[in-house]
Amino acid sequence: MSKLSNTLSRPLGVQISHMLKDRGVDVIFGIPGVHNQEMYRGIEEAGITHVLARHEQGAGFMADGYARASGKPGVAYVITGPGLCNIMTPMGQAYSDSVSMLVISSCLDEVSVRKGQLHQMKDQRAAAETVCDWSNEAGSADAAYTLIDRAFAEFQNARPRPKHIQVPIALLEGQAAPLARNLSLPSNQNVDGDVIHDVFTRLLYAQYPLIILGGGVANGECEGVAKAMRTIGAASMVSTAGRGLVDPVDPFTFGACLARPSSAEVAAKADLVVAVGCELAEVDLWRSELGHAAPLIRVDLDASVGTADPKTSMFVQSDGASFILALADQFDEPLNTEWKADNVMMWRARWRSEVISERPNIAPVIEVLKAAVPDDTMIYSDMTQLAYAAVELWDMALPKHWHHPSGFGTLGYATPAAIGGAIARPSKPTMAIIGDYGFHYTMAELGVAVELGLSIPIVLWDNAKLGEIEDSMTAAQIAPNAVIAHNPDFCKLAEAFGANTSAPENLIELDKAVQSAFNADGPTLIYVTPKILA
Secondary structure, three states, X not given: OOOOOOXXXXXXXXXXXXXXXXXXXXXXXXXXXXXXXXXXXXXXXHOOEEEEOOOHHHHHHHHHHHXXXXXXXXXXXEOOOHHHHHHHHHHHHHHHOOOOEEEEEEEOOOOOOOOOOOOOOOOHHHHHHOOOOEEEEOOOXXXXXXXXXXXXXXXXXXXXXXXEEEEEHHHHHOEEOOOOOOOOOOOXXXXXXXXXXXXXXXXXXXXXXXXXXXXXXXXXXXXXXHHHHHHHOOEEEEOHHHOOOOXXXXXXXXXXXXXXXXXXXXXXXXXXXXXXXXXOOHHHHOOOOOOOOOOEEEEXXXXXXXXXXXXXXXXXXXXXXXXXXXXXXXXXXXXXXXXXXXXXXXXXXXXXXXXXXXXXXOHHHHHHHHHHOOOOOEEEEXXXXXXXXXXXXXXXXXOOOEEOOOOOOOOOOHHHHHHHHHHHOOOOOEEEEEEHHXXXXXHHHHHHHHHHOOOOEEEEEOOOOOHHHHHHHHHOOXXXXXXXXXXXXXXXXXXXXXXXXXXXXXXXXXHHHHHHHOOOOOOEEEEEOHHHHX
């Protein structure tokens, strides 16, 4: 318990900070303002570290990156009005990617009659609710405590998604009794043994069983999942967020192939599909459906996933990792299926060749980066062509070590998210991959990395344009328009912040630059252009 949480009544802002500390919060990301300053009264006193972002969007992405790296909720404090609006993009990203984020903001005491107030919005709570799981206003101190505990309970026992709590300014300033209860979280329910045995039996009778693992499995306690998949012996695919859940050298894994159009041919061959922690959404498949005709068993914490596909023959509400581990316990020996290892290898080679053919000037850069980073590096990527190719070509040895803004698809994610990840894992390597245009969005957060002395290599891929958009417009027979922006000298810009820089002229220099950056005093911007292959 924090040292003052059991004292007499104090301002509610102080009590909230102590309550968060009691719930395991060690870091809060945000920006103080006159409307939320009362939330800051108790932060240091409670023993919580505050990270000052340069923009609320950066604070939100840092909280997101911290949550993904630590397995704990990322918490952000923002002001009324523009502060909340600025963090709504990160909230939307966290919602689509199932990330535990708690945003606590102040709000005006009265908006229905009084007009023209500082930071006033017509309906701040409703605006926030469009990009998060729920958004509620606390009308009393006890309501604030209850909402916070509700958020933490749902982070542990439901699909992880961002929550927003707003507290009126006068309530934050007012005296409040300390929290009178300890946090009591119900444990995750184990999936029913009869259900597990049913799935086991169906797998035994299948000739071409296919298991698809997504980010929902990686969100759980997924240690041992790769070994469990070998024990089961079915063929497998993983989503972008599920990379590392299956050993990439497993002879029966098709890898992160869902976005390849011809993966539908493989799915069509399956006579039983088990999708675990994967929505099979547009951003997983980049087509309208998986391509299967076989019965589909879906396993997910989110009950709504069970109705998403009319071909679903069975839905199991369960944590994905727990399901796979329990299923593996049913097997004395791996399945003997009709899938052939050489055929799986053929498909993987075909898809790899397709990606390299589509992006020939990027694949060699990816190979160098992969060789230069330690296996336990946590990587945060942005919406850039370098990352689009990497998430298909770069097999991960560990789960939960590559984070990409797949769902909401925001630009500017990688730099601040990597900062949050590095704060969560201070003794382990973290890297960011971002494009020239995306870097513009949150470049100011480079100052935070310098301020905190974080040894993050930030690989900036500069093709001098919105390359993916130009390609899309050309394919649609639209004359490329507004796809080129004037870029600064990125190295000089980074140096102005106090960061280290490197502009490697060949792949050998790139390898050295990345390795050196992990040991540098502070972040290193590694500036890379297609000319590196010249």
